[in-house]
Amino acid sequence: xxxxxxxxxxxxxxxxxSVKIECRSLDFQATTMFWYRQFPxxxxxxxxxxxxxxxxxxxxxxxxxxxxxxxxxxxxxxxTVTSAHPEDSSFYICSARGAGGFPYEQYFGPGTRLxxx
Amino acid sequence: xxxxxxxxxxxxxxxxxxxxxxxxxxIATNDYITWYQQFPSQGPxxxxxGYKTKVTNEVASLFIPADRKSSTLSLPRVSLSDTAVYYCxxxxxxxxxxxxxxxxxxxx
Numbered sequence: 001x002x003x004x005x006x007x008x009x010x011x012x013x014x015x016x017x018s019v020k021i022e023c024r025s026l027d028f029q030a031t032t033m034f035w036y037r038q039f040p041x042x043x044x045x046x047x048x049x050x051x052x053x054x055x056x057x058x059x060x061x062x063x064x065x066x067x068x069x070x071x072x073x074x075x076x077x078x079x080t081v082t083s084a085h086p087e088d089s090s091f092y093i094c095s096a097r098g099a100g101g102f103p104y105e106q107y108f109g110p111g112t113r114l115x116x117x
Numbered sequence: 118x119x120x121x122x123x124x125x126x127x128x129x130x131x132x133x134x135x136x137x138x139x140x141x142x143x144i145a146t147n148d149y150i151t152w153y154q155q156f157p158s159q160g161p162x163x164x165x166x167g168y169k170t171k172v173t174n175e176v177a178s179l180f181i182p183a184d185r186k187s188s189t190l191s192l193p194r195v196s197l198s199d200t201a202v203y204y205c206x207x208x209x210x211x212x213x214x215x216x217x218x219x220x221x222x223x224x225x
Contacts, residue, residue: 108160
């Protein structure tokens with residue numbers, strides 16, 4: 001149980017285009033989902049928190065107009081990287097908070113490798 | 118969120134026990150201590166969580182002294198597949214703050 005999927009697993013896009021990444025909780029309802037970014041050899045950095053049916057809360061320094069997050073249902077959150085540039089190339093990981101499990105436990109997706117050329 | 122300090126890297130051999138200590142001097146009363154494991158190009162995976170004393174599950178043990186200012190993750194009899202980055206997180210919130218983690222390399 002508590003499986004989170006991401007699609008696509010890898011994406012290559014040209015500079016200036018937009019890319020959408022989907023995060024799904026497969027066997028549970030996720031009231032809250034989180035989006036992280038991880039550069040090579042670095043730790044995960046929280047980008048934003050999304051709650052179903054409401055606007056996402058972005059961490060300081062994260063451009064909300066560039067990284068559009070939509071949490072339209074209890075099982076799906078999407079991250080759209082708009083007008084992507086090479087510096088946006090990174091590993092994007094989502095996680096979901098479940099209703100049970102350990103306190104503050106999160107279930108992470110497998111990640112999406114974005115390469116902007 | 119409490120700041121955590123853990124070693125950058127540790128080397129071990131197959132079959133040995135690996136102990137990773139995390140310091141969290143300003144841990145708050147309501148904070149839990151949670152460890153995650155991350156393999157390259159994968160999302161982190163929850164390993165174990167504790168509040169005080171000792172917690173054991175099928176993959177690891179977590180030792181927490183009475184003052185809770187540190188904790189030790191113990192991985193018994195590691196194998197090559199345990200090579201990963203291990204993160205110690207302390208808090209009482211769903212917003213997780215990942216530090217640099219400890220890269221554990223297991224050699225044959």
